[in-house]
Amino acid sequence: MGRSSCCSRDKLKKGAWSAAEDKVLRDYVGVHGEGKWGKVPKKAGLNRCPRSCRLRWLNYLRPDIKRGNISDEEEDLIIRLHNLLGNRWSLIAGRLPGRTDNEIKNYWNTVLKKKKLQAQPAASTATTVMHSDQDGEPTLKNEKEAEVSTQCSQDGAASRSVQNVHCNRFNSSPGAVGDLHSEGSSVAAEECDLFDILKGLDTEELCSRYLLELDFFQLLGSNVPQDMRDWCGGGGGGGGDSYVFYDDRLLLEGAAISDTWIGGEHI
C-alpha cells in the first residue's frame, strides 16, 4: 500500500511542539477524548497532521505518562520481555505502566544495546542459549540474564520444562491471583506480582516463537518462589480446561508449530 506523509502533503508544521500547541491539544482531548485523530487538527485549530497529534498525545501529553529514569526493576523487566517478545515495543510498553513504546524503544536502542555489546564478549564464553530476533541478530544476554541463567542452571530449573501452565493464570480477570490461593498454594501475595507479567499475555503472545523457545522460569529469573515452581511442575492441573504445554515435544517442533500459528491459521 503506502501513502505519502500527511504532513508533507499538506504543508503542515513539523518538528518540535510548542507549549501553546501542547495546550491546545491537551484541552481538545480533555473535552472530546482520544480517537478520531483525523478530525483533531481541524477541530482543534492545529496546523499539524493527525498522526503527529496522536503521537504527541500518546508519547508526551497523556496524563498517565511516567516521566523520569527507567528504574532497575523496569530495566530488568524490559530485558526479559524483549527476550520474550522481541522488538514488539507496544506490547512491552503495555507491561510497564506509564511508559510508552517510544520511550522503551529509545531506551533499548541507546542504553541496553550498548550494555548488550559490552556484555557480549563475556557472554560468548558462557554456556547460554542464544535466541535470535527477527533480524537474525542474537537477542540480548547481558550480565543480568547471564546471572539468571546461571542461577537457574544451578537449581536445575533451566533444564526443566514448564508443563501444564494454566491459562487462567494469564488472563486479566480479577480472580486470577485469588484462584491461585484458593487452590491451596502458599504463594505469598507480594510474590504474586510475578503473575502480573504473565496474566496480560494474550493468545498471540502465547503462541509466539519467543514463548515457545523460552523457559518461563528462566524468563522470570531467580525470583520464582519454590511454591510456584512446585505448583507448575507438579502437574498443576485439576482445572482441566485450558493448558499451555511447554514440553520437549514442543521445543523440538516449536518453530514449525509457531510458524503455522503465527501465520494466522489458528488465531
Place this chain on the structure above:
DNA sequence: AACTCAAACAACCGCCGGTCA
C-alpha cells in the same frame, strides 16, 4: 568560553491491518 562529541529524547516516515462506505 568555545568547541566537539556522544547520549538521550522527540518526532517523522513507511508500512500494515482493520473498518467502513
Place this chain on the structure above:
DNA sequence: ATGACCGGCGGTTGTTTGAGT
C-alpha cells in the same frame, strides 16, 4: 469486492542536552 481512510507499529532520523577537552 473494493478502495479510501484511520489507527497502530517499528525503524529511522533530527534535535537537544550535557560532559569532556
